[in-house]
Amino acid sequence: MKNINPTTTRAWKELDQHFKEIKDEHMRDMFSNDKERAAKFTMQWEDFYVDISKNRINETTRELLLKLAEECKLEEAIESYFSGEAINQTENRPVLHTALRAAKDAEIKVRGENVVPEVEEVKEKIRAFCEEIISGERKGYTGKAFTDVVNIGIGGSDLGPVMVTESLEFYKNHLKMHFISNVDGDHVHETIKDLNPETTLFLVVSKTFTTMETLSNATTVREWFLKSVPEKEVSKHFVAVSTNLEKVEGFGIDRENIFPMWDWVGGRFSLWSAVGLSISLAIGYDNFASLLEGARKMDEHFKATPFKENMPVQLALLTIWYNNFFKAESEAVIPYSQYLDKFPSYLQQAIMESNGKSVDRNGEEVDYETGTIIWGEPGTNSQHAFFQLIHQGTKLIPADFIGFKRSLFGDKSHQDKLMANYFAQTEALLNGKSEAEVVDELKAKSFSQEEIDRIKTFKVFKGNNPTTTILIDKLTPESMGKLIAMYEHQIFVQGVIWNIFSYDQWGVELGKQLANKILADFESKSVEDHDSSTKNLLEFYLK
Numbered sequence: 168m169k170n171i172n173p174t175t176t177r178a179w180k181e182l183d184q185h186f187k188e189i190k191d192e193h194m195r196d197m198f199s200n201d202k203e204r205a206a207k208f209t210m211q212w213e214d215f216y217v218d219i220s221k222n223r224i225n226e227t228t229r230e231l232l233l234k235l236a237e238e239c240k241l242e243e244a245i246e247s248y249f250s251g252e253a254i255n256q257t258e259n260r261p262v263l264h265t266a267l268r269a270a271k272d273a274e275i276k277v278r279g280e281n282v283v284p285e286v287e288e289v290k291e292k293i294r295a296f297c298e299e300i301i302s303g304e305r306k307g308y309t310g311k312a313f314t315d316v317v318n319i320g321i322g323g324s325d326l327g328p329v330m331v332t333e334s335l336e337f338y339k340n341h342l343k344m345h346f347i348s349n350v351d352g353d354h355v356h357e358t359i360k361d362l363n364p365e366t367t368l369f370l371v372v373s374k375t376f377t378t379m380e381t382l383s384n385a386t387t388v389r390e391w392f393l394k395s396v397p398e399k400e401v402s403k404h405f406v407a408v409s410t411n412l413e414k415v416e417g418f419g420i421d422r423e424n425i426f427p428m429w430d431w432v433g434g435r436f437s438l439w440s441a442v443g444l445s446i447s448l449a450i451g452y453d454n455f456a457s458l459l460e461g462a463r464k465m466d467e468h469f470k471a472t473p474f475k476e477n478m479p480v481q482l483a484l485l486t487i488w489y490n491n492f493f494k495a496e497s498e499a500v501i502p503y504s505q506y507l508d509k510f511p512s513y514l515q516q517a518i519m520e521s522n523g524k525s526v527d528r529n530g531e532e533v534d535y536e537t538g539t540i541i542w543g544e545p546g547t548n549s550q551h552a553f554f555q556l557i558h559q560g561t562k563l564i565p566a567d568f569i570g571f572k573r574s575l576f577g578d579k580s581h582q583d584k585l586m587a588n589y590f591a592q593t594e595a596l597l598n599g600k601s602e603a604e605v606v607d608e609l610k611a612k613s614f615s616q617e618e619i620d621r622i623k624t625f626k627v628f629k630g631n632n633p634t635t636t637i638l639i640d641k642l643t644p645e646s647m648g649k650l651i652a653m654y655e656h657q658i659f660v661q662g663v664i665w666n667i668f669s670y671d672q673w674g675v676e677l678g679k680q681l682a683n684k685i686l687a688d689f690e691s692k693s694v695e696d697h698d699s700s701t702k703n704l705l706e707f708y709l710k
């Protein structure tokens with residue numbers, strides 16, 4: 168059976184027609200014409216309150232988007248996703264990050280075998296290891312307890328761990344965490360320059376254990392370590408997380424110091440596996456388990472909730488509405504929590520590496536837009552940086568506003584100021600400010616008519632800028648788990664509707680291959696085999 172091109176569905180055609188009717192409607196009017204609008208478009212589940220009413224949709228839009236999901240066989244796709252079918256067809260693998268947080272007694276089969284017991288075994292290993300390191304029972308080679316942990320990894324082996332560790336900083340213990348990702352030697356040396364090898368633990372994290380950056384960085388760190396420590400002590404200070412046990416052993420890390428993972432976990436979805444070892448070290452295993460529990464709850468919500476009330480489904484359908492009908496080019500994610508500083512970068516990999524595809528599941532070039540561009544920064548900082556463009560620029564930028572009802576230190580005065588901004592921005596983006604309002608305001612400030620006529624147009628805000636408000640009770644390991652999993656499932660739903668394979672990343676390969684070629688060219692000092700621009704640049708670099 169051919170996979171469905173979404174643009175050939177009846178729902179898509181109806182959405183096309185519906186879009187023409189609704190595209191110029193102002194949300195201000197939608198609100199004043201329907202007093203129930205907010206209630207109709209708000210979803211509440213556990214500690215999550217998601218209000219999608221400030222979006223350029225009405226009930227018909229929602230129905231048609233739901234019809235699109237049905238025609239694209241979303242329900243069947245969810246079943247295949249969770250049950251371990253090889254939905255990552257280009258790599259012939261299932262996609263089972265959900266198995267990493269499944270209940271202990273769940274049964275999830277990969278190639279005929281239940282993987283849950285194996286997952287539990289690795290979790291037990293993580294728990295025991297973290298407890299020994301945190302308590303100081305397990306020590307470095309001179310008998311001192313560990314004080315610092317360095318995670319060496321890149322992409323999915325870095326972004327998830329660093330983002331969660333920083334997001335949950337409040338729950339952190341005494342261990343100081345460091346992350347080395349970039350092959351930039353300055354990044355490596357800057358990180359290790361003040362570290363004491365006696366009390367530092369290194370985690371080399373790489374699903375494949377073939378990634379140039381991680382292997383180079385790990386080698387440099389190992390050499391630095393061996394400058395002051397005998398080689399036999401490496402095993403006390405270096406552990407690895409990987410699927411590639413032979414390669415890790417080849418690097419010189421003992422088998423008992425390897426935390427395994429599986430090829431059915433995509434790198435950008437791997438923080439729930441042993442890739443999250445740094446998280447578990449930083450916040451303790453019990454908090455790590457709560458993070459997983461939050462994600463498991465979101466998995467249940469996603470599987471069991473009717474699509475109309477289903478948070479990941481609704482968020483995904485909105486992105487399709489803007490991307491494919493409004494032709495919005497990007498989406499912003501604005502967390503009103505400084506702890507979530509790295510959340511937008513984490514989502515960039517999760518979303519853009521997954522859905523940046525232009526060939527559909529039938530192997531044909533798509534004739535519609537796929538993957539959205541994601542960007543963002545915490546509020547209120549971003550208000551003072553790029554919000555001008557969202558308010559008065561020419562581009563339509565739908566934005567997710569993520570906020571928490573309660574702060575962690577309980578400073579109500581700050582929290583109220585932060586949240587006043589959070590609510591005010593979405594209200595301003597919705598309503599804007601009309602010319603009449605501008606004129607009244609200027610009159611009240613005693614501006615002359617001449618001055619009013621000269622400046623009024625610059626002060627008008629059109630409004631009608633869509634936002635989704637994601638309001639969560641409090642930033643905890645569990646709510647963080649739910650939030651991340653919500654976006655993971657949003658990615659899945661987008662992929663199903665766009666009819667693309669979300670779980671491979673062939674596009675990353677070409678650059679890697681060429682980098683290796685250029686590295687070889689540096690050695691041989693021959694740069695002939697390149698386009699003239701690259702050739703000139705290489706010559707200039709080598710001079």
Ligand SMILES: O=P(O)(O)OC[C@H]1O[C@H](O)[C@H](O)[C@@H](O)[C@@H]1O
Nearest residue numbers: 322323324373374375378434675
């Ligand atoms: O964990 P590794 O095998 O070292 O891979 C690290 C990263 O490598 C590539 O860039 C992939 O595109 C990413 O998805 C992956 O997370």
